[in-house]
Amino acid sequence: MAELLEIKGLQVHYPIRSVFLNRVTDHVLAVDGVDFVIEKGKTYGLVGESGSGKSTIGKAIVGLEKPTSGKILFQGNDVTKHQQRKKIGYNRHVQMIFQDAMSSLNPKKRVLDIISEPLRNYERLSYGEEMKRVQELLAIVGMPSDALYKYPHEFSGGQRQRIGVARAIATNPQLIVADEPVSALDLSVQAQVLNFMKEIQEQFGLSYLFISHDLGVVKHMCDNLAIMHRGRFVEIGTKKEIYENPQHIYTKRLLSAIPKIDVAHREGHKIERRRVEEEFHTLKHIYYDAHESVFDLKPITPSHYVALSTVSQEVD
């Protein structure tokens, strides 16, 4: 097993401040002691309901959140602290793509400037070299070269996500943290973007940390995965182990809520309505079963919000 990244006993706790007392009164245990390994060229999935701590792990790995305790080792080098990351040029090897490409791409910048930003941070290229590299990157992600001078709002959601991927791979990273990269997209576009992410993974030997609440998507993408609940891993294993022989009751519950549409069949847009209806029934079932708030479960589509509010009205 070729280890790329190792996480040891990671904790990220956010302080809760009392406005009245003007001091820290408690902590949110967003991530509360997790261990896992991401192998070279493989995809590790993090699955769990909204608020379970998935994004916080991703942010700690790329350096956007400071671990409270624990270690992050990249190819055996400790990169838990900023100085240590700087020393080995860690940030160019690990990039992140986000759920909402519209808000993660600067709306005032042209595609050329968006994609060249990491190049300007990490490489000293002439204007001509930079232009050539950005054109190559656009071709890799299947975008036309006239996209260079356009702005993010001139593209569809799927195209914007491709631009986000072009920016993420600009520095030839080894690991990409993909935080819900397709959940803001129509089902028909999700499959395209996921398959394209797999293609570039093979082409460049990339590893992914793939964060999602959608077990259907994770099944399509991941080699190994962890099921998260309230900052901890309740179950870890290979894709086969988790999907074919889940052990934890929480994993079983999540699996029973998988939309019955596997990614390969998401290209037909008519499926969407059926999926929302199915999830609505499953959520309702889970709600009555577990007596938890339906708002703990992350809505996926606008129609899903309608479904959720209907559930909550019925429950009220």
Ligand SMILES: Nc1ncnc2c1ncn2[C@@H]1O[C@H](COP(=O)(O)OP(=O)(O)OP(=O)(O)O)[C@@H](O)[C@H]1O
């Ligand atoms: N900056 C912050 N300050 C305080 N609490 C935070 C902060 N960021 C996240 N949290 C809390 O930490 C917990 C984990 O949040 P996180 O965003 O990691 O969950 P998640 O599983 O990624 O959820 P989602 O799928 O909704 O993004 C939540 O309870 C959240 O409210």
